[in-house]
Amino acid sequence: MDYTKHIFAGAPVDFEVIDVHVHHGANPGYYPGPAGGDDIVHAMGRLGVDICCCTPGATASDFDYFNEQLAKSLDKHPHKLRGYVMITPHDAADPDRWFKRSPGFIGLKSIPFCQGEVSIDDPRLWDYYAYADRRGLPVLVHTWAAPEVEATTRMAEKYPNARFIVAHAALTGSAAKQALIDGMKQCENMACDTAISDTYDGALEWFVDKVGADRVLYGSDFITFECSHILGRVAMSKLTDDEKEKIFSRNARQWLRL
């Protein structure tokens, strides 16, 4: 597969792409561009992305509002979009109602650091992780630094049937990367994504060399920022075609049971 040729064509790619980390809805801190479900689907069409798994809002101040906005988009685009239910340490809500609200919801999103600097393994979140554990659901976890990765590892150990996707840390700082490598070696139910706005060529190759490609999932963090550059960064990396195919879709199909 000539991945480079696909990128240079600037047209929808004809290899399967499942993006496990997409944001739905505006981010208050800056002009985000068009941010709703229709806009995500439009961008998917331009790039040839097959499925996007969306998390509500940025940090979802009012998670009920943002979960509902996402639910509407999931209903409207059932073949293109999937969703994570935003959870929060500040409310012991039952996520079940969202899974009943829309069949497009497939997992949970945990971003407690942005919800008052709460730790990922805070006991207020355990019921949510237990829910994911009972149902074998993926949990997309926002991480950045090593302590957050380590907290995720503890939760992955505690809830072995939940499938944790560690966002960002594979491509942030050295300590976070190492913590993630250790965590993924320790816990089979930990994966990671490729979402980061800016990193160097070679970073992903280095990480895959350490942990293999089987639990690395393509994620772009779109619409926080653009996604076309992330597509190219993976497609034109020095990874093998088999590794790229795994990262772009095979792993996600398995991990998210799509």
Add this chain to the structure above:
Amino acid sequence: MRFIDARCQLGRRCVIRENEPVTKAEILELMDRCRIERAVAYHAIAKEGDVKAGNMELLKDTEGDSRFLRQWVALPHTFGEFMSVEELLKGMKENSVSSIRMFPKTHGYSLKPYALGKFMDAMAEHKIPVFMTYNELASEDALYAMLTDYPKVNFIISDVSYREERKLFPILEHCPNFHIGTGNYVVHGGVKTMCEYFGAERMIFDTGLPTGSAAAAVSLICFAEISEEEKTLIASGNLERMLSEVEL
């Protein structure tokens, strides 16, 4: 004495501390308990999420509710992401929105005339007061620059706390368009000192509900060593006057 709160946030927000009020009913209960007649309110989603959507949520949440005076959050019209000035004024008039709140730090934009000149000209022309919290400004110098860049706009700056007096005094002296929200303005004897040096007209009662304490804010005014007339101005008179001057 009537209290009208110049700063209240409706809507569910991202961070909620233990037992902090969240719902409109809980906020109204506190307002009743603290005898706050009405409150100028903006929506949490407008600050923390989607500004335009949050402003619309505010309209829904305050539909037919005379206890809340509507306040919209504004952004610059950069890349067309927010209403133009003309659209904003029209929307404010149609929806009985009488003031604007801005979050330049949270929302990431410049306050300088090259960026906001046209917007602030409109605020001045229509006598629309602009509200901000102090921590949305980079420094006291940035506050001074803003006040002097737009001398005809009335700014209400709140959540000033008790350590800024030395920085703010000269700004209050030089900038008559600078008003302080009293919620959390808890300098020892601060309200009295402000009245002595600058007049009660420069203070506007606010609480910062639901994250600020309404009871504390009310108590601060009640116990201030100032005249009843000054208390009345601060508690409601100044804000009512300012809002009545708005021309849309």
Add this chain to the structure above:
Amino acid sequence: MRFFDASCRLGRPAAFGEGMPWQTDEILEIMARCHIDGALAYHIVAREGETQDGNELLLREIAQIPQLQPQWCALPATYDEFLHADALRDAMKENGVRTLRIAPKSFAHSARPYAMKELMGFAAECRVPVFFDYGEAPCDELYEICHDYPDVSFVITNTAYALNRWLGPVLDACGNLYLGTGNYVPHRGLETFCKYYAADRLVFNTNLPTGSATAAVSLVCFADISKEEKELIAHGNIERLLGEVRL
């Protein structure tokens, strides 16, 4: 489509990420992989150490590499630590240098006219484009620098995705500001930029080695803009700017 990278960096950095390419042949390999025909390059020593020495190192490093063209780092000639305007012009002409890079915060000097008048006057007179990372003059400082020197073409690199509300008013007010596309990744950023400001003000760059060339190329390829606009961004605009230099 041809790509010309308006800004990349050579030389060993003080700290670099795991697996990060930094050697010149690694940079060239990535350029080849990404179909980038050529690049303007500056040297890390000029940026993080001795400016004049670093500029000389750069010339030696790229002497036999025609794809790489030199970009010099510059600072005011305080205490004669850098070249004054006339000497700078001669040296740039002799060595085929057509762009400069400044770093007022990192180099600890003011960007205001009382400090940079001579250097910027030279850049304006000789139509030398001046590059700097956004972090060197962020927010209102960006406006000040563009406004203070209206006849200098400034190219800012290393922006990010969250700056549009800051950048927009400066782009409106200052026609001499150009944006390097490397890491300019707001959602639909290039498309929106072209709609409001035109493709003429975008300049393809990678920020190699800390930035990703594969990402930078992909960003332009997939941008929902015309082929002509892509060509302008990918190489046309920087070629025009370089063609206008008069040393």
